[in-house]
Amino acid sequence: MLTLRSPFVRFGWTGVDLFCILSGLLIGTQLWKELRDSGTVDVGRFILRRGLRIWPLYYFLIAFLLAERLFLGFKRPYLWLDATFLANYYQYFHCPTHEVGGGWSLCVEEQFYLLIPILLMVGAMFLPKKLLVWLALIWFGALPVIRHFVLQGVVDPEARRDAVYYCFHTHSDSLAIGVLISWILIWKPNLLPKSRLLDAALLLVFVFGFSLWYTTGLTRLYSIVALSYGALTFLLLRLQLPSPLRSKVFYVISRLSYGVYLLHAGLFKHVMPYHVRLFGNGFVSFFLAFVFWGTATLALAFVTFSFIELPFLRLRDRLFARKSAPSRLTRPPTNPPSLRGYEASFT
Numbered sequence: 001m002l003t004l005r006s007p008f009v010r011f012g013w014t015g016v017d018l019f020c021i022l023s024g025l026l027i028g029t030q031l032w033k034e035l036r037d038s039g040t041v042d043v044g045r046f047i048l049r050r051g052l053r054i055w056p057l058y059y060f061l062i063a064f065l066l067a068e069r070l071f072l073g074f075k076r077p078y079l080w081l082d083a084t085f086l087a088n089y090y091q092y093f094h095c096p097t098h099e100v101g102g103g104w105s106l107c108v109e110e111q112f113y114l115l116i117p118i119l120l121m122v123g124a125m126f127l128p129k130k131l132l133v134w135l136a137l138i139w140f141g142a143l144p145v146i147r148h149f150v151l152q153g154v155v156d157p158e159a160r161r162d163a164v165y166y167c168f169h170t171h172s173d174s175l176a177i178g179v180l181i182s183w184i185l186i187w188k189p190n191l192l193p194k195s196r197l198l199d200a201a202l203l204l205v206f207v208f209g210f211s212l213w214y215t216t217g218l219t220r221l222y223s224i225v226a227l228s229y230g231a232l233t234f235l236l237l238r239l240q241l242p243s244p245l246r247s248k249v250f251y252v253i254s255r256l257s258y259g260v261y262l263l264h265a266g267l268f269k270h271v272m273p274y275h276v277r278l279f280g281n282g283f284v285s286f287f288l289a290f291v292f293w294g295t296a297t298l299a300l301a302f303v304t305f306s307f308i309e310l311p312f313l314r315l316r317d318r319l320f321a322r323k324s325a326p327s328r329l330t331r332p333p334t335n336p337p338s339l340r341g342y343e344a345s346f347t
Contacts, residue, residue: 014213014225016105017174021229023109024178025185031120032186035129041121045320050113052316054258057308058106059083061262065099085110088166101265104166111168112175133183140176140223143169147219164218173226181234192238199238205231259301259309267297 034041062083069076079099081087088104088111100106123132147164154160164170184191191198209228216224271293279285 014229017222017225018229019105020108020172020174021178021181021226021233023112024175025182025233026178027113027116028179028182029185031117032182035120035124035132036186039129040124041117043117043121046117047113049316049320052312052319053309054106054110054113056312057259057262057304058100060304060308061100061266082107088168100262101269102261106262108166108168108172108175112172115168116175116179130187133180133187136176136179136183140173140180140226143171143173143176144219144223146170147222151218160218164222171222173222174229177226177230178233181230181237184234185237194238199235202231202235202238206235256298256301256305259304260297263300263304264294264297267300268293 031041031046034046062079065074065076065079065082068074069079076099078087078090081090082100082103085107087099088107119135120132123135127134147170150163150170151160154163206228209224209231212224213221213228268289272289275289275293276285279288
């Protein structure tokens, strides 16, 4: 089908990179603000806050898969890798049994949550706080070099992609760009006011970068995707996003997005064989699957959010309420309005 062959569908995989831009941006903003205000980063506090957002639903799903293994005899040979957030470093992607659908990207996120606060905390001991941005620049610049050496001797196209796509040390360009943008928001907010010349330059970077997605090799591809989405993100921050993205409806969707991401693969895996028998493999079948099972996934995500995620979020709020209370010495929030609609997805 022509629709399924369009460039926007073919490059749907870049949605992970776009999400990582936003993740690096919002997590980086939190860390840069803490570093600016306190001179250091409380790594334990940060990891616990992140954990109470990510771990409850994730480990509920791990427990569910373990129960399937114990009581229904399903083979789950790699479940321990998902449970320890190491699945992205084990090449099981061609095996018939995947454990947590999309879990590799959560592994990359968790590795980011662990490494970046430690890096900033240690860096602040030796460098001026404003110069810590060089750590992110070196990180971003090193990734194409690392991919170059990883790909040496790998000939098969699919094997080449697998060799660099799933691991933090070969595919975290977008997280680095998100952290760089967040540094600008905190340390160089004067770059946010409107400038037609800068806006045009950012748009040109995005369009030119997008055009290279078709031709560039794996060594530079993820860096170019990150720069493209980074330019677009910074442009939208400068222009301010349209109000619907800050609406209550979008807020609700953002709250449920984590559950949808974790649950959709398992649901589709179980129902699609029956769906295909009824509706075939054409575009109509694809559309009906998107509507029916997408809605079912959203409903299931609402249930899991209400009964699993929300109680732990409330617990987190109680645990950190005293530390998070406004202080006379605390600077006012610097997040631009366009960022606040996305925070629910990460906080």
